[in-house]
Amino acid sequence: MSPARLAKGCNTPAAHAVVADRHEARPESTPEELAVIRVFPRRTKWTPTDELAFIGEPPLNGFRPADRKMPCAVSCTFTWDISEAKRLAQSWSRFYDHVSWGGPARDDDSGDFVAGRFIKLGVTITSRGCLKRCPWCFAWRREGEIRTLPIVPGRIVQDNNLLACPRRHVEAVFDMLAGQRAVVFSGGLDADLLSDWHRELLETIRYSEIWLACDRRGSKSSLIRAAGILAGISTEKLRCYVLIGFGEESLSEARRRLEWVYSLGFLPFAQLYRGMKAVAYLPEWRALARKWSRPALYRTKEPARD
Numbered sequence: 671m672s673p674a675r676l677a678k679g680c681n682t683p684a685a686h687a688v689v690a691d692r693h694e695a696r697p698e699s700t701p702e703e704l705a706v707i708r709v710f711p712r713r714t715k716w717t718p719t720d721e722l723a724f725i726g727e728p729p730l731n732g733f734r735p736a737d738r739k740m741p742c743a744v745s746c747t748f749t750w751d752i753s754e755a756k757r758l759a760q761s762w763s764r765f766y767d768h769v770s771w772g773g774p775a776r777d778d779d780s781g782d783f784v785a786g787r788f789i790k791l792g793v794t795i796t797s798r799g800c801l802k803r804c805p806w807c808f809a810w811r812r813e814g815e816i817r818t819l820p821i822v823p824g825r826i827v828q829d830n831n832l833l834a835c836p837r838r839h840v841e842a843v844f845d846m847l848a849g850q851r852a853v854v855f856s857g858g859l860d861a862d863l864l865s866d867w868h869r870e871l872l873e874t875i876r877y878s879e880i881w882l883a884c885d886r887r888g889s890k891s892s893l894i895r896a897a898g899i900l901a902g903i904s905t906e907k908l909r910c911y912v913l914i915g916f917g918e919e920s921l922s923e924a925r926r927r928l929e930w931v932y933s934l935g936f937l938p939f940a941q942l943y944r945g946m947k948a949v950a951y952l953p954e955w956r957a958l959a960r961k962w963s964r965p966a967l968y969r970t971k972e973p974a975r976d
């Protein structure tokens with residue numbers, strides 16, 4: 671899932687128009703675009719690792735830029751980190767004159783994607799928004815209607831819903847991906863929209879992970895259809911986000927859905943629903959999510975089948 675989104679999901683009808691369509695290639699990031707001190711409340715697997723990216727408090731003098739005039743941006747992805755982001759902005763203001771805080775948690779209108787600025791190098795985002803309105807998801811609330819962006823090279827595709835983009839944009843993205851190794855569709859491919867021509871495009875690139883989603887019981891039929899289109903691809907490469915803890919679903923229902931996804935030939939990745947605030951889940955929910963987010967834990971046992 672992208673930092674802006676709580677979980678992937680592909681269940682609501684496609685009903686909204688693409689409001690912009692730009693599929694030209696964008697050059698690599700310029701030095702000016704990256705000459706910003708970036709501060710993050712916590713490290714995630716997406717956090718940049720360059721010398722201007724920091725986690726938490728300012729380090730001692732000598733371990734941070736000396737120039738007070740350098741812009742400094744505190745980037746907040748999760749709503750439950752907002753107070754910490756504000757506190758960090760204050761803290762960094764002691765050393766820099768131009769400190770701001772923003773990011774997905776502030777519902778910022780994300781502009782064009784700049785590789786390596788707020789997400790580590792290698793990740794690309796070629797569109798924003800989504801045409802669906804899944805109730806657990808922040809993507810459409812924050813970014814609105816789907817729109818394409820200039821295509822920045824990268825091997826990890828983190829679009830909210832790439833397949834909802836116009837065909838020529840999707841094809842242009844695959845043209846870019848043809849020059850990449852170990853492509854990962856971590857933003858997810860929408861099982862509702864997956865078609866045979868997508869499978870043909872997949873055959874033109876070197877991918878290592880294809881992510882889909884099964885976020886509620888009603889997603890099953892789409893995932894079965896998608897499994898047919900993706901037939902023959904190794905289970906090692908087929909991953910599936912499974913949102914649990916949303917709505918009225920019981921623990922046993924969530925477990926059965928995870929087991930069902932596994933039995934269909936996907937490696938599930940359980941995601942506990944968190945909403946606007948961090949939810950205090952009972953230990954059994956946390957244990958379920960922990961087990962089903964680590965293939966090494968659940969692959970040792972034969973999955974139950976419905």
Ligand code: SF4
Pocket residue numbers: 675677678679680681800801802803804807808809810830831860
């Ligand atoms: S990105 Fe779109 S399809 Fe995916 S969960 Fe959000 S609204 Fe649903």
